[in-house]
Amino acid sequence: MTDQPNVQLKYLWDQVCFSNDIKSFELLFHQLNRNLINFCHTIIHHEHAAEEIVSDVFVACWNKRAELQHVTNPKAYLFMAVKNRALNHVKQYSHLQLQTSLTDEVILVDASNPNSELEKKEFFMKMDGIIARLPTQTLLVFRLIKEDGMKYQEVADLLDISPRTVQTHMRRAIQKLREWLQAYNKRDYFATKNKLFTLLFLFLASWGIRG
Template identity: 55%
Template structure:
C-alpha cells in the first residue's frame, strides 16, 4: 500500500513539475477503472461515469501547474470524482416532473435559468482573475473548495496541513478577493448619491454571494 502511494506521488510530481505525459498515462491506467467504479456508486450509470472520470483527468492535466502542492493525489482524485458526480446529479435535478391539471399526464419542466447562469459565469471570470493574485497555497485551497466542492478536512488531508490552517487561508483569500472584486465594481465612479447607494448595496450583495458560494 505504501509503495502504491509512493508510486502515485512520484507520478503526480512528474506530471505537475515536469509535464511528464507518460507519467500521466500511467496514472490514468492505475486509477481509471477504480474511479469509474467509484463514480457509478453515486450516479448508477456507467457511460456518464466514464465521462466524469475522463473530465477529471483532463482537468488535472490542464491545471497541473497549480496542483503540485497536493500531498495526497489519489485522495484528491477520488474526492474530485465524488464532487463531479454530485454536480452531475444536481444538474439533472433541474428537470422536474409536473402533473398536468385535470389529466393523468405529466410533463417535464426544466427550471434552468440562463440569466442566473450568465451572472454566475461573469462572477467566476472576475474571481479567476482575482485568484491569480493569491499566494500559491491560498490559491490551491480556494480552488479545491470553490471548484471541487471539498470540505476543510478533505483539503487538509490532501495538502497535509491542519483543517484550521485551511480555514484561516480560505478566510484570508476571501477577504482579499472581496476587496479586489469590490474595487473592480467601483472602478466606474457613480454619478450621484443614489447611484452610490445602489453601488454600496451591490458591494454588500457581492460579499453575500461570496459567502453563499462557500458556506
C-alpha cells in the first residue's frame, strides 16, 4: 500500500529542491511545522526556543535546497535536522533551568452537557500531564509514533536505537497510561454506561490503551 502522506511530502520536497517552488515550501512548512515543534519541545522543554530551532531548520533547507535533491525521505530528514539542533541547544544552554508545559489539550465536545465537557477537559489535561511526565526517550518515541504517525523503524533510525527498544518504550508508555486510566476509572466521574465514558474509552482504545 502506498504511503500517501509521505508521497505528497516527497513531491513537495522535489518541487522545492528542483524547481525552487516557494508555494510547495510553504505547504511543506505548514504540514510539518507543528509536529516538528512538538518533537523539539520534548527535547529542550522550551516552546519559544523550539519554534526558533524549527524555523532555522526550514530556512537552512530553503537556502541549500539545491544540495538536498538527494533526500528521499524529507520527513525523516527534517526530524533528524531538528533533533541535531535541539541536542546542540541543550549542550549550549544546559546550565539554564527550562520550564516545562503540558501538551496541547485535546477535547471531545459534548455540547448537550456542559458538566461533561468540563469533565472531559479535566480528563485530557490529566492525561496530557501523565504523558508529559514520561521519561524523555519514552516520550519522544510515544509522540513520534502516536502523534506524528511514524513507523517503528523510522523512529529507530531517527533516535539511533533498535526497533526492539522502540517497542519497549511504547510498551512502557502504554502501560503507564493504562495504570493511570485504571486508577482514574475508580473515581466517580462517569456513570458506567455514560456516552462520554464510552467515547473516552474508545479514544484510548485506539491507542491500544484499555482500562
